[in-house]
Amino acid sequence: MKNKQKQIQLRDVQDVIDIIGGRWRGAILASLCDKEKRFNELKRDLGSITPRTLTKELKYLEMNKLIIREVDASSVVTIVYRLTKHGKSLEPLIGQIVIWGQKHRKVVLG
Amino acid sequence: MKNKQKQIQLRDVQDVIDIIGGRWRGAILASLCDKEKRFNELKRDLGSITPRTLTKELKYLEMNKLIIREVDASSVVTIVYRLTKHGKSLEPLIGQIVIWGQKHRKVVLG
DNA sequence: AATACCACTATCTTTTAGGATACTACTTAA
DNA sequence: TTAAGTAGTATCCTAAAAGATAGTGGTATT
Numbered sequence: 001m002k003n004k005q006k007q008i009q010l011r012d013v014q015d016v017i018d019i020i021g022g023r024w025r026g027a028i029l030a031s032l033c034d035k036e037k038r039f040n041e042l043k044r045d046l047g048s049i050t051p052r053t054l055t056k057e058l059k060y061l062e063m064n065k066l067i068i069r070e071v072d073a074s075s076v077v078t079i080v081y082r083l084t085k086h087g088k089s090l091e092p093l094i095g096q097i098v099i100w101g102q103k104h105r106k107v108v109l110g
Numbered sequence: 111m112k113n114k115q116k117q118i119q120l121r122d123v124q125d126v127i128d129i130i131g132g133r134w135r136g137a138i139l140a141s142l143c144d145k146e147k148r149f150n151e152l153k154r155d156l157g158s159i160t161p162r163t164l165t166k167e168l169k170y171l172e173m174n175k176l177i178i179r180e181v182d183a184s185s186v187v188t189i190v191y192r193l194t195k196h197g198k199s200l201e202p203l204i205g206q207i208v209i210w211g212q213k214h215r216k217v218v219l220g
Numbered sequence: 221a222a223t224a225c226c227a228c229t230a231t232c233t234t235t236t237a238g239g240a241t242a243c244t245a246c247t248t249a250a
Numbered sequence: 251t252t253a254a255g256t257a258g259t260a261t262c263c264t265a266a267a268a269g270a271t272a273g274t275g276g277t278a279t280t
Contacts, residue, residue, distance in 0.1 A: 006144060010156070012211030013136040013204060019214070021131040023238070026123040034116060039257050046120070053238055055258060065217060077247055077256050086217050093210055094123060096203050101122030104129070107175060107196050133268075149227050161228065163268055187226055187277055226277075234269075244259075250252090 019064055024049055024057050026094070029083070032067060033091050036082035066090065129174060130200070134159055134167050136207070139193070142177060143201050146192030176200065 020026040024046065031037060031045045043054055058081060061067045066087035072078035083090075130136040134156065141147060141155045153164055168191060171177045176197035182188035193200075 006141075006155070007157075009208045010137045010140055012208045012215070013140045014133070015214065016207045016211040017127075017131055017133075017136045021127055023124065023127075026127045027120045030120055030123045031116075040255080045116075047117075048239090050239060050241090051258065052240090052260085056238090064214075079257065086214070089213065090210065093203075093206050096206060097126045098119050098122045100200065100203055101126040103199065104125065104196070105122075150225080158269090160269060160271090162230085162270090165228065166268090189227070222280090224277100224279080227275095229274075230272085232270085232272105234267100236267075237265090239264080240262085242260085242262105245257095247254100247256075249254080 019061075019066070020090070020094075022057070024053060025061065026097070028054075028057055028061065029066065029087065029090055030094050030098070032081060032083050032087070033094055036070075036080045038078075038080055042081065061087075129176070130204075132167070134163060135171065136204070138164075138167055138171065139176065139197065139200055140204050140208070142191060142193050142197070143204055146180075146190045148188075148190055152191065171197075 020029060027046055028042065031042060037045065039051075039054070039058075042058075043049060043051065046054070049057075058067065058069070062069055065084055067081050068084055070080050070082060072080070130139060137156055138152060141152060147155065149161075149164065149168075152168075153159060153161065156164070159167075168177065168179070172179055175194055177191050178194055180190050180192060182190070
């Protein structure tokens with residue numbers, strides 16, 4: 001493989017890590033893989049995230065077209081966040097991450 | 111799926127993100143998937159990493175049993191970093207990351 | 221003998237992520 | 251009508267990540 005191509009691959013890895021990286025983004029996406037969720041629902045799921053951080057991360061993920069914020073017209077209070085089609089395409093990757101994570105825990109602990 | 115199980119999955123995602131996350135770790139591992147490399151070789155590959163950061167990241171990855179530092183007994187100057195068996199098990203995941211990264215670039219740019 | 225490369229280490233500074241906490245505007249249920 | 255929940259904002263602060271830069275002790279090269 002050419003060197004140029006390798007550089008591009010490294011950049012791809014860095015891009016993806018940027019998207020699913022940080023303390024919360026991967027977990028938010030994983031949580032939304034399960035089903036669409038509301039703000040406080042996500043907050044509870046994630047445990048210790050602050051509302052400030054959750055807001056920021058949701059906006060970031062929306063900007064990157066991975067999730068959408070939907071306001072139910074019938075009521076202003078009903079807002080759900082759900083994965084876009086593009087966001088859903090992350091699901092197998094997240095699945096593999098979970099599997100590897102479980103194996104890794106065994107290797108490092110055992 | 112039970113709620114407990116979901117929490118564990120979120121933790122797995124966070125664990126893995128911790129390992130391959132940050133600006134450099136994923137790229138270092140991806141670079142070593144290609145073949146084992148020397149310190150300055152990695153430095154050149156990664157482009158703008160500083161030696162301080164590279165040292166720190168390599169130590170972290172070594173601690174997590176993903177790479178090993180090998181000193182060639184015949185010469186003190188020949189030190190290579192290579193993936194452990196456990197580190198190699200990350201290769202398919204990194205492969206998928208690269209593929210998704212390429213798709214993502216198209217979605218966001220196009 | 222001088223220069224350049226190897227694999228780092230040390231120090232100092234900046235940047236960024238994210239926590240803590242309090243507050244707002246609105247709605248629904250008791 | 252009061253209390254509790256929803257979906258956030260605003261402000262301040264801290265810790266960690268990582269860059270900039272210089273230096274070290276060795277080796278190999280010419």
